[in-house]
Amino acid sequence: MELAAPLPAVKRRRQIDLLPILGGGFFALVIFAAVFAPFLTPYDPNKITITARFQPPSLAHPFGTDDFGRDVLARVLYGSRTILITGFASVAGALLIGGSVGVAAGFAGGRADNVLMRLMDIMLSFPAVLLAILIVASLGAGLVNAIVAIIFSMIPNFARIARARTIQIMEEQFILASRSLGGYGIWLILRHVLPNLAPLMIVQTTAMLAVAFSLSSALNFLGLGVDPSIPDWGLMVSDGQRLIFDAPHVGFFPGAAITLTILSVNFLGDGLRDRLDPAMRGAR
């Protein structure tokens, strides 16, 4: 191993960031596939064709067919809907609830802050997957319940970040200025706290979108998510595991789709962080 000569400081290279653009592009493609799935494939994702079982990838079926003769590409295209709906809905819910809790705690301070944050600590005493599983075990499987479960497992995350930033903002000079001019309560929050909180929350939301996607696919993989009749990537990987000896392609493509989607969101998130949050640049 060749050791380089010691440098006084690390050089900061200024580079055009290609990865966030690639990530954004791919993610746009996934959304496009979800919206226009019926136009992108001639096959019905649920149509069972016994004569076409276990076909390897070919021109007619680029991703092959599964044990019911269903076209895997069609199922991957339609399956993007489940993961996107779950991901977006749960991130929106967690942002709304967690963000409100955090801003309220940071704004109010004192006892309210203490109570709210201890509550969040308790929720954080479960690993995220486990909290989601507990909620699904309680409510039962299903799309909506999976969303609720993911929302709850992500609330503390949003709350902590929103609170920390709110406290910072509340110490700024412009808050003092606004207060001395008679600004108070909800007006202060809407006019000053939220706009200053937004960049950080956008970054956080993008990062959590990747987490929501992976939680969603894990719940579905475990059979704790959507109904098996709905095409879903996690469920398809689980089906694919049964078929690893006969048709390994059945689980491969949906799994690759999950990976690429999460990867693209992560790249996108990194890019957004660099843009919107200079303090965190290069950190992580």
Place this chain on the structure above:
Amino acid sequence: MSLRYVLERLIWLPVVLWAAATLTFLALRIVPGNPIQSVANQMLDRAAMERALSEWGLDRPIHEQYAAFMSSLVRGDFGVSMSSGVPLSRLLFERLPPTIELALVALVISTVIGVIAGVISAATRSRWLDYSVRTFAVLGVSIPWFWIAIVMIVIFSVNLGWAPVSGRIRAGIAYETITNFMIIDCIITGNWTALGSFLQHLTLPALAIGLTSAGFVARLTRSAMLDVLRVDYVRTARSKGLRERRVVYWHALRNAIIPVITLQGLQFGALLGGAVVTERVFSWPGVGRLLLDGILRRDYPVVQGTIIVVAFIYVLMNLIVDLLYPLVDPRLRYR
């Protein structure tokens, strides 16, 4: 870190544990049509259903159930499985060690690979290596464990035949259970055949988990090393005329390793949570499988017991990491 902080954390601990147990208890009872109901619904005979409900104490008001649950929990009694009648304490003794074993080995893999890659990447300042480490780190957090596990099974088990597809040990190999940590038991009893088979079974799952988090460890190690390599004592070490290698490995690494230890401590808790997913793929007989089977069988004492135990371990692990921190880094001792 002041004594006051330590005391505060220690006083807060039982409160968190109590709250976690209560949350679990309530979550499984608060919704109509919960597991209890559905166990009861499976019985056609009304009299039998009522008998069963009263036998499990489920016909009592919720606060009485809660009091009974808490008083047995304090005594370390997690209840009895509804489907098999086996006490949870025994199920946990059987299922917890395999999970901890898998998580620990995965952790060792990710630490060793991650730290080596991170140090080399920082010491050589190789662009190429830095890029690979970064890519690997993002890839690691993006690839779902269950999928990479299946891909590895297809490649290494199905196609190459290098590793077994599932399970913890080959069927038919006799071994004695003492602690139920297979590595320890096999070494105590000198059972090398069983140890070999166990390690064969352990390799793929541990690699699947370990490799995906190695990139993250490498990235953290690298940035910590780069920070440390710029501070005064490293310059002093260099100006003393120490060899670069000694500076990097002796002075810098010892300090850069601190955040890595924290990360891995927290990672251990996350791995326990993720066990539900990995164990399902490899049919690993751990606590995650126990939980999943419990959910599918609507065996709520099992669900309740496993979730509480894993949450307890998770909380304790986080606390230990927090409290150990100043031991590793003397600068944090007095704040």
